[in-house]
Amino acid sequence: MHETACDDPFRLASAVRTDTGMRPSVSAVREATRVAEVGYTAVVDRMTPALTPAEIAANVLRSVRSAGGGPAPDNTFPRRDPAWHQDALTVLGAHREDERLAAQAPIAFAITVNVAGTAGTVAATMVLDEPSAQLRHDAATLADALRGVLDQVAAGVTPLVLESAFLAAVERRRGTLRRETLAVLRLAGGSAFETADATKALDGTDVIVVSATADSAHGGIVFQATVHVDSAERLDGVPMRLIELR
Amino acid sequence: MAMDEKGSEAASVRLGFGLELPMIGFGTFPLRGETARRAVESAIALGYRSVDTAMRYRNEDAVGAAVAEARATGTDVLVTTKLATDQVGHEREALLGSLRRLRLSRVDLWLIHWPPGGSAGVGSWRELIRARDDGLVSAIGVSNYSIAQIDRLIESTGTAPDLVQRSWGPNEFDENYLAACAERGIMLCAHSPLRTTPLDHPVLVETARRHGRTPAQVILRWDLQHGVAAVPKSAEPARMAENLDVFGFRLADEEMRAIDALAAASVS
Numbered sequence A: 001m002h003e004t005a006c007d008d009p010f011r012l013a014s015a016v017r018t019d020t021g022m023r024p025s026v027s028a029v030r031e032a033t034r035v036a037e038v039g040y041t042a043v044v045d046r047m048t049p050a051l052t053p054a055e056i057a058a059n060v061l062r063s064v065r066s067a068g069g070g071p072a073p074d075n076t077f078p079r080r081d082p083a084w085h086q087d088a089l090t091v092l093g094a095h096r097e098d099e100r101l102a103a104q105a106p107i108a109f110a111i112t113v114n115v116a117g118t119a120g121t122v123a124a125t126m127v128l129d130e131p132s133a134q135l136r137h138d139a140a141t142l143a144d145a146l147r148g149v150l151d152q153v154a155a156g157v158t159p160l161v162l163e164s165a166f167l168a169a170v171e172r173r174r175g176t177l178r179r180e181t182l183a184v185l186r187l188a189g190g191s192a193f194e195t196a197d198a199t200k201a202l203d204g205t206d207v208i209v210v211s212a213t214a215d216s217a218h219g220g221i222v223f224q225a226t227v228h229v230d231s232a233e234r235l236d237g238v239p240m241r242l243i244e245l246r
Numbered sequence B: 001m002a003m004d005e006k007g008s009e010a011a012s013v014r015l016g017f018g019l020e021l022p023m024i025g026f027g028t029f030p031l032r033g034e035t036a037r038r039a040v041e042s043a044i045a046l047g048y049r050s051v052d053t054a055m056r057y058r059n060e061d062a063v064g065a066a067v068a069e070a071r072a073t074g075t076d077v078l079v080t081t082k083l084a085t086d087q088v089g090h091e092r093e094a095l096l097g098s099l100r101r102l103r104l105s106r107v108d109l110w111l112i113h114w115p116p117g118g119s120a121g122v123g124s125w126r127e128l129i130r131a132r133d134d135g136l137v138s139a140i141g142v143s144n145y146s147i148a149q150i151d152r153l154i155e156s157t158g159t160a161p162d163l164v165q166r167s168w169g170p171n172e173f174d175e176n177y178l179a180a181c182a183e184r185g186i187m188l189c190a191h192s193p194l195r196t197t198p199l200d201h202p203v204l205v206e207t208a209r210r211h212g213r214t215p216a217q218v219i220l221r222w223d224l225q226h227g228v229a230a231v232p233k234s235a236e237p238a239r240m241a242e243n244l245d246v247f248g249f250r251l252a253d254e255e256m257r258a259i260d261a262l263a264a265a266s267v268s
């Protein structure tokens, strides 16, 4: 995986799985992404301040299974410490499974699923209370930086170029953001994510996951997109902005 | 409620702003794409005049295509769609997106899909009221709300939802909820009306046998007699027709009470 931590160094939650099997078709990734989105709706639609991470993960798993998927073998996505993982759900930050999530802090989460051997993932950040102006600013900075990166995704571009653009965009409006990271991954066979070599040009046939994470003074933030390089089509429809559930 | 001789046209209820909502609408989740378009076309051909969709279902474009085709031939079909929970603060933009996908200039019924973050979503509710005032929607409501959450909306804005849609079947019968809706002048609409109670339950099977109907028809008839609208989904034309054909028989009071009692039996 291609990642950069700007302030503190941080530890990867797990080693990156690579798989040399057949790359999945765009339609298989589209379907896996759709199932991951079902997991996303199970989080945001059913979210209340009373829920614990374990309860949210159970809702996600039930929905994902009823949509025809299951947790991916590698459920540590996005790989950032500290984070809490269970089945198809990852929540950034140090959480206990039986502890309610704080309403004022951002809840940054990812859903990673496996549908018939193809991985799908979506990620989002939500708050249950009115966010501070600072948190709104930080979330907008990270989202805009990622959008800028997505505008540049094309065959022939290297992940290194994307990352430089990302880091520069965050730097211009940093706010309280730190440890910002851009991960560019290819979807590989066997439901795995494969590190996109930083210096190797993207291939038009690639489907990549571009994931931007950072810490803010209020907590972790993540935005992410799954993109087919040739068409520049984004395969997931999760809002790339701070979701306010209030 | 009116009923035609063949029972092929759903009876309706008058909601706020004069909207005549058919008591039986066609549910469209999880149909998508061509399958959804064809299913809605079949449903309309069979007599459905109300279709239930949502931004979340990702089928508004397919529903819109089928409804546009029907309208082009003079068949008016009401459309309900729902604001996704993650659109708080972006309600107008979301509605304009739904209108575009549905190929409509006005949505008949717009609902908040889920209470955002478990709150009443007063900010979003104000936006629904504004959309109605601006003529972009005819009637407004909520979905999956408790009575406490509905009361919070009423206290904060003075405006009650025209309709609340929630999971509702014999196993979920709640007399207090039904009475609270009636007191507030809110129409109750059952989503997942068939899925939430086993259709082979002996009470349903026996009641169906007595009337020469199916258990699904008994449930929908039970809804109607409680004054509850319903949006059953089927991908099969035969079952679509069956679900609409519920106006030509009547459940006796004791049959209604026996079906009401399934909820208590299902929790004990």
Ligand SMILES: NC(=O)c1ccc[n+]([C@@H]2O[C@H](COP(=O)([O-])OP(=O)(O)OC[C@H]3O[C@@H](n4cnc5c(N)ncnc54)[C@H](OP(=O)(O)O)[C@@H]3O)[C@@H](O)[C@H]2O)c1
Binding pocket: B026, B027, B028, B029, B030, B052, B053, B113, B143, B144, B165, B166, B190, B191, B192, B193, B194, B195, B196, B199, B214, B216, B217, B231, B232, B233, B234, B235, B236, B239, B240, B242, B243
């Ligand atoms: N507001 C919300 O949060 C919410 C949530 C869920 C659903 N909804 C809405 O409510 C609609 C209906 O809910 P739902 O789809 O969950 O459940 P439902 O309509 O109660 O049940 C659908 C299931 O019952 C089967 N079925 C339909 N008619 C039947 C019959 N006459 N006899 C036997 N089986 C029959 C269908 O299979 P076939 O298709 O094979 O016939 C399908 O498997 C949805 O489509 C959606 O529009 C809203």
